[in-house]
Amino acid sequence: MARIAVPSSLRAAVPRIAGELARVQIFDRSMTLAAQAFTSIFPLLIMLGALSGSRAREQLSSLLRLPANSTQLVHEALSGSRSGAFGLLGSLIVVLSATGLARALIRAYRATWQVDGRRTGAAATGWQIGTVLLLVLFLIGARLLARLAGLTPAPLVVEPALTLLTDCALAILLPRILLGPSAPRDRLLIGGVLYGFMMLGVRAAGTIYLPRALESSSERYGTIGLAFTYIGWLYVLSFCLLLSAVLAGVLTAGRPPQDKGQHHLGQAGDQAAETGEQHQRPQRQAGHEEQDSAENHREQARDQQRGPA
Known part of the structure; x- marks a missing residue:
C-alpha cells in the first residue's frame, strides 16, 4: 500500500496549531462569543423591527429565516411593542448592553495573538458600539447582497464572490477596530482571507442545514428550540472566526x-x-x-x- 508523503513543514505545523488551539481555549471562547452575539445582536434586530414598522418586521422574519409558526409569533410580539417601548432610554440600554460582545472579541483576539493593543478612554465605548452596529449591518447587508446576486445573469458565481469579499472585510475590520493601530497587519489580512474561504463552505452548508434545523426545533421545543438552534449556528461562526485568527498567528509566528x-x-x-x-x-x-x-x-x-x- 502506497504511503502519502506529508511535507515536513506540515508535520511541524500540526502540533503547533493544536497547541495554539488548546492555549486559546477555542471551544470555550467560541461558546462565549456565540452567547454574547445572541444576547447582543438579536435585541438590536428586535429593537429595529419594533421601531421601523410592519414592513421591517417582515424583513426581519425573512432575515432570520424563521419557520411559519415562529414568524407569526414574532409578528405578534413586535406588533404589541410600539416605539414607546423602545424609547431613548430603552434603546440606549440595549445598545450599551450589546457592547459585551465587543469586549468578548477583544479578549479573544488579545489571547489569540498575544498583543496588548486595545483602545482606551471614553472613545473605546464608541468603538465597541460601532463594532456591534457593524455586525448588525453586515448581517442585514449580507442578505440583501444575496438577493441582489440572485437577480444577476450568473448568480452562482456572483453570490459566492460577494459573500467572500464581505466575509474577508468583516474579519479584517473587526480586530482592526477593536485593537486599534497596534493590530498586526499581516495577521489581519491572512486571518481575513482564511475566514472568507472557510465561510464559503459554511454558508453552503447553512443554506441546507439551518432552515431544516429551525423547523425541527420549532416543532419540538417551540421558541426555546429556535434559541438553541441559533446559538449553535453562532457557535460555528465564532469557531471559524477564532480558527482563522489562530491559523494566521501560526503562519506569521516566525516574523519579527x-x-x-x-x-x-x-x-x-x-x-x-x-x-x-x-x-x-x-x-x-x-x-x-x-x-x-x-x-x-x-x-x-x-x-x-x-x-x-
Whole structure:
C-alpha cells in the first residue's frame, strides 16, 4: 500500500496549531462569543423591527429565516411593542448592553495573538458600539447582497464572490477596530482571507442545514428550540472566526513583531555599535599598553633611587 508523503513543514505545523488551539481555549471562547452575539445582536434586530414598522418586521422574519409558526409569533410580539417601548432610554440600554460582545472579541483576539493593543478612554465605548452596529449591518447587508446576486445573469458565481469579499472585510475590520493601530497587519489580512474561504463552505452548508434545523426545533421545543438552534449556528461562526485568527498567528509566528522600518533601523544600529566597538578596541588596547609601560618606568626609577641593598 502506497504511503502519502506529508511535507515536513506540515508535520511541524500540526502540533503547533493544536497547541495554539488548546492555549486559546477555542471551544470555550467560541461558546462565549456565540452567547454574547445572541444576547447582543438579536435585541438590536428586535429593537429595529419594533421601531421601523410592519414592513421591517417582515424583513426581519425573512432575515432570520424563521419557520411559519415562529414568524407569526414574532409578528405578534413586535406588533404589541410600539416605539414607546423602545424609547431613548430603552434603546440606549440595549445598545450599551450589546457592547459585551465587543469586549468578548477583544479578549479573544488579545489571547489569540498575544498583543496588548486595545483602545482606551471614553472613545473605546464608541468603538465597541460601532463594532456591534457593524455586525448588525453586515448581517442585514449580507442578505440583501444575496438577493441582489440572485437577480444577476450568473448568480452562482456572483453570490459566492460577494459573500467572500464581505466575509474577508468583516474579519479584517473587526480586530482592526477593536485593537486599534497596534493590530498586526499581516495577521489581519491572512486571518481575513482564511475566514472568507472557510465561510464559503459554511454558508453552503447553512443554506441546507439551518432552515431544516429551525423547523425541527420549532416543532419540538417551540421558541426555546429556535434559541438553541441559533446559538449553535453562532457557535460555528465564532469557531471559524477564532480558527482563522489562530491559523494566521501560526503562519506569521516566525516574523519579527516590529515593522520593517524599525527592523532595518535596529539592524543598522547594531552594525554601527559593532563597528564602533571594533574601532575602539585597538585604542583601548594601546592605552593599556602605554599605562603598563609607564608603570614599568616608574618601578625602574624607584629601584635606581633605592640603590643596592
